[in-house]
Amino acid sequence: MTLLGLLEREPSHGYDLKRDYDAYFGRGKQLPFGQVYATLGRLARDGKVVAGGAEPGEGPDRKRYAITETGRDEVDAWLAEPAEPEPHLQTVLFAKVTLALMLGKPAQAYLDTQRSAHIRRMQELTEIKRTGPLIDVLLADHALFHLEADLRWMDLTSARLAELAEAVRTP
Amino acid sequence: MNTPAVQRGCLIEARDVVKSFGQTPALRGASVAVSRGEILAIMGPSGSGKSTLLHCLAGIFTPDRGEAWFDGQRLDALGEAERTRLRRTAFGFVFQFGQLVPELTTADNVALPLLLNRTKRKAAYKTAEAWLDRLGLGDKGGRRTGELSGGEAQRVAIARALALAPKVVFADEPTGSLDSLTGEKVMDLMTGLAREQAATVVLVTHDARVAAYADRVVMVRDGLVSADLGTVGSAAGSSRAAVTSYSAKAVQ
Secondary structure, three states: OHHHHHHHOOOEEEEEEEEHHHHHHHHHOOHHHHHHHHHHHHHOOOOEEOOOOOOOOOOOOOOOEEEHHHHHHHHHHHHHOOOOOOOOOOHHHHHHHHHHOOOOOOOOOOOOOOOHHHHHHHHHHHHHHHOOOHHHHHHHHHHHHHHHHHHHHHHHHOOHHHHHHHHOOOO | OOOOHHHEEEEEEEEEEEEEEEEEEEEEEEEEEEEEOEEEEEEOOOOOOOOHHHHHOOOOOOOOEEEHHHHHHHHHHHHHHHHHHHHHOOOOEEEEOOOOOOOOOOHHHHHHHHOOOOHHHHHHHHHHHHHHHHHHHHOOOEHHHHHHHHHHHHHHHHHHHOOOOEEEEEEEEOOOOOOHHHHHHHHHHHHHHHHHHOEEEEOOOHHHHHHHOEEEEEEEEEEEOOOOOOEOOOOOOOOHHHHHHHHHHHHH
């Protein structure tokens, strides 16, 4: 999904996508070329991207990939849909905010939707604590603290959106 | 939006409230309505205006512009004497610090608002003792509040707020000075007893875990109230199944 999102900026070669992915999302872990081309192949098969004709030049694959309308819809749907509130979300939350900012989409609205999903989940978990056995309370507490941490991160990120937008648009 | 609040089932409402302190705007057109018996949490970062909103809803601050309604009356249009009477008879308050008189005993503190409302001395102390009992402080009636722990002091404050049989309990960061477990017990007692008494609660907190005790959560940002963040019953799925799926995911 992240590669598809990156393609929404402009049609790109696999190499450029990999480079940008590594720069923004890799966090020290490089995306193998094989995986980039496998993903692009799958996206092309599903009609979410189209490959342009090969261009002369060096390199294993000089095809330029462009996102289709279906692909754009998919990116929009993914951004609009809050992730399931669960621990260890940071990669997804981070990717959504960064991509939304890169594409000039309303990151604040995404954060609000996610915040709402988190709060609702926290209300459910609190209800479990009120009525459930202690072992469930223990699990609910663990979930509540993780969700709280996410929420605090969202609050801070909300406050920094303008700065972040600058940072991702001028790499 | 021009129907009086009471006709729409709400007990308290702020409408387009603007409030500034000197040059600093705290609220810039904040609107929120609270239904009878509802527990509403108002969240927001520090300086967002959430406490100012609570103070306007409780008639402690008068809005510069906009309206504050309580039970079909405009609070902001009442005289100071009338508002003070309302605050004493219809509202209970639980704040973070400094609400109990440290030189008085626990029972004196709980009985005090009742005495101010001209309840007979004997009846006031009887009610006070009963509430202290319900909050697990039956044996602390004779202690001075200065000698209590933070959690005990907050339970006394809840007893004092509820002993009046208020229509609304206003709570501003009621767990702000407590550790997590004590804070939770305080929230459990406050929301449980308020539900039992069918009291409406307006709770201000920056803590999402505290806000999660409420029926509905709104957020104040830059002096405005956001849409509802969470309303109990609006999420899909059974809670019991949900916590189990959480634990399965957590161990993967």
